[in-house]
Amino acid sequence: MSQLSTRHLLGIKDLTEADIQFILETAENFKEVINRPIKKVPSLRDITIANIFFENSTRTRLSFELAEKRLSADVVNFSSSNSSVKKGETLVDTVNNILSMKVDMVVMRHSSPGAPHFLARNVKANIVNAGDGTHEHPTQALLDAFSMREKLGDLQGKKIAIIGDILHSRVALSNIFCLQKLGAEVMVCGPITLLPKHIERLGVKVELDVRKALAWCDVANVLRIQLERQQIKYFPSLREYSLYYGINKKMLEELDKEIVVMHPGPINRGVELASDVADSDHAIILQQVENGVAVRMAVLYLLAAVKA
């Protein structure tokens, strides 16, 4: 494969399996790079990247910025809280103004699903989706797949359970697409109110009992309860959620096998994951963060090389 089939990373849905494999293989090379004494390569030194974040982010923004800097790109950052967006400028105008300053790529997080797709149709730069509302978060899914592969090898036939707030999670949707393209079996698990209707049509198993999900899976990818996106009550209380769906060490010890526990962060300790799990050897949460930089380097490097 000589280049990616797309010049934007809008969602995993648009990628082919070969694209995903190409990104993951390239990420392995970049992981070696970021473990060198000097962690920088000059590949993107003539590229300028704008990180445009209309929604809060710690990990993703830092991770993208580090990835860009380690590829020697020039980076400008923009967050909506202190910008003219507040004065009523439209998204296309904002981005076109930034592009007039000769920016080649845009990494964007937005609260509206489809915002990066809209942008890709209307502006010239390469667009990377860093999360659009409750829709997709492709780089998170790629780094999750990379971390699983690192731990388990080929994902063909592996069983992955995604546990928690599936309804409001862009990580869940991107994970489902990505894992299925790599040949894994996917299950979603959570209280019925937090599972999207008709989710089984995506070809995933649905389970309401977290203990059964844990007994079935090789990897548990645990998601945060996204209280900020919940306008109505989906469950009686956090305490009750934690009682029924929180994962603690005892539950893992009762299994007759070792499973891998993942979490895209930020963790609500004591809600979806007990501290004795989050800090245990089962969890690869911090490895995920490290791999995030390598995977994002691979994505930016490969997108920059795609000829229009």
Added chain:
Amino acid sequence: MQKRLVLNQQQIQIILKRFCHQLIENHDNFDNTVLLGLQPRGIILLDRIVEELEKISGKKVPAGYLDATFHRDDFRRRDFPLKANETKIDFLVEGKKVILVDDVLYKGRSVRAAMDAMIAFGRPQKVELMVLVDRKLTRDYPIMPDYFGIRVNTIDTQYVVVEWASQGQPEDAVWITEKEQK
């Protein structure tokens, strides 16, 4: 298509032996010297030299593989493989004498990129270049080998092909061929 044999298996074997003795002459017992093979094709030559050196000296010679894909100066400028190869260097080159090993020296751009990549592993005391074939007329950068197997006069419309028996070819050989007319 014209195809001309430049080196045969026996000649390559003689060159490899000569390389080893030159290295031993200049670097004594390799206390402060490391060898780096350039990916993808220099590593085959490197492996042969290391094997030969260890036979002669009876000592383990520190060696690694260096990939310069991310350091190339032609990214986005022309078609070249984006896919990198493994870099495997489990030592620092800080203060060491480094010998870069590649099969063919053509424009010198790979070697320039490789020196750039190498510096990520420290500041070497001295860097030398060893190549099997030196295409002396086609250089873009001011780079010369310290050790070469054979020096050939070629032009841009020709290829130098290095074949290794260990890679499934009938025997070790170096050929010059003409690029096919389009």
